[in-house]
Amino acid sequence: MTVSGRAPQVPDRVSQSVFDGSRLRAVLLVDLQEGAQQRFLDAYERMCAQVASVPGHISDQLCQSIENPSQWLITSEWESAPPFLAWVNSEEHLETVRPLRACVRTMRPLRFGILRETRGGGRAAAAPDGERPPVRLGDGTVHHALTYTVRPGSESKVAEILSGFAPPDPEVDEATRLLRTSVFLHGDRVVQTVEVRGDLSAALGHAIGRPEVREVEEALAPHLERERDLGDPQSARVFLTRAAMPAVHRTASGGPKSPRARRHALYYPAREGRGTDLARLIARQEESAANDPHDPVRAVTVFQRDDIVVRMVEMEAEPDSAPARVLGLGEPGALSEAAGLLDLEALGLDSPPAGERGLLRLLAHAGMRLLTDRRAPHS
Secondary structure (H helix, E strand, O other), X not given: OOOOOXXXXXXXXXXXXXXXOOOEEEEEEEEEOOOOHHHHHHHHHHHHHHHOOOOOEEEEEEEEOOOOOOEEEEEEEEOOHHHHHHHHOOHHHHHHHHHHHOOEEEEEEEEEEOOOOEEHHHEEOOOOOOOOOOOOOOOOOEEEEEEEEEOOOOHHHHHHHHHOOOOOOOEOOOOOEEEEEEEEEEOOEEEEEEEEEOOHHHHHHHHHOOHHHHHHHHHHHHHEOOOOOOOOHHHHHXXXXXXXXXXXXXXXXXXXXOOOOEEXXXXXXXXXXXXXXXXXXXXXXXXXXXXXXXOOEEEEEEEEEOOEEEEEEEEOOOHHHOHHHHHOOOOOOHHHHHHHHEOOOOOXXXXXXXXXXXXXXXXXXXXXXXXXXXEOOOO
C-alpha cells in the first residue's frame, strides 16, 4: 500500500558512493620482512613528506602492533574519497611507495568513509557540513575495473581474443571468490569489470597467476599499447595500479536478480581535469531514481580513472528505450552540463548533443561493445 504523497519505497536497495561527502580513512596493514624495520621507517618518513602536499590529504598515523612488532598499521585521513583515489592510482604514488614495498612481506589496503565520530566524554563530533553521511546497504561484493589501450588497427584481433578466453577458477581461498567478469571495448580502449566476494587484491593476484589468463596475456602482448609482464610480481603490481578503475558509485534494486537483465556500458572521456565532475554528474540521478518501482534500470555502476569514466547499467529492455536513464542524464539540464564536461572530439561528436535526438546520438557514440560476460557457477 502506497502512502499518499510519497513515492513507493524499493526495499533493500544496494548503494555505495564516493560522492556522499564523507571524509575517508585509508588503512594499510603491513607485515615487515625480518631486519627491515629501519628501512621501513625511513621510507615512511619520505612518503609522509611527499603526500603532505597532495590535495585533499589531512593527516597520517603510523602504528606498531603491541603483540607482534613486525606488524604495522598506516592510516591516513582525507577530505573525501575522490582525491585519495586520484593519488593512490597515480604514477607519483607508484614511485613514492616503491621503497616501502621493498620492506614488507605482505600489505593489505582498506578504505572507509567516516560516518560517525565520538570524542572525549562520549560527545558525538559534528559533521563539517552539519549533516551525517548516509549509512548504505551493501551486498558483500566488491566492484572494480581495469582499463588499458591497444594498438590502433588491432581492435578486431583483441576483440576476438577477449571474447573467447577461458575464465579462471573462481575459488581463490576460503574467504574470497571471483563472481563475475565483463569485458567491454570502445575504439582502442578495453575495460574489464570484476566482481569479488572477499579480498579484491587476493582475487586479482589469483587471476593473473592462472595459466588460462597467462595464455590470454601471451596472445594480447603484440597488440598492447603499453607492454606488461604479469609473470613478474613487480610488473604485475605496476599494471594493476596503472589500470585500476575503481567503482565510485553503485546502486542496485532490491530483491532477486533478473536473469533477463543484460549489461551495457557507456564510455565517457572527460575534458582534462573534469573526470570527477563528470562521474559525479552521471551518478547523481541514481539517488532520485532509487524509489521508482518502474525504473527500467536494475543496477548502475560508475567507474572512474582520471578523465575516463565508464557507466555500466543492467536492464531487461534495450538502452534506446530509455536513453536519458541509461546515460544518467535524466535531470533537467544534465545533457547540456555533460556536453560541457565531455571530450566530444574523443567520442567522434562534431557538436554538443541536445534534446531527445541528442540523447540517442550520445548513446550511439558512447556505447561500448560487450565482448564477454561470465558468471561463476552459483553466483
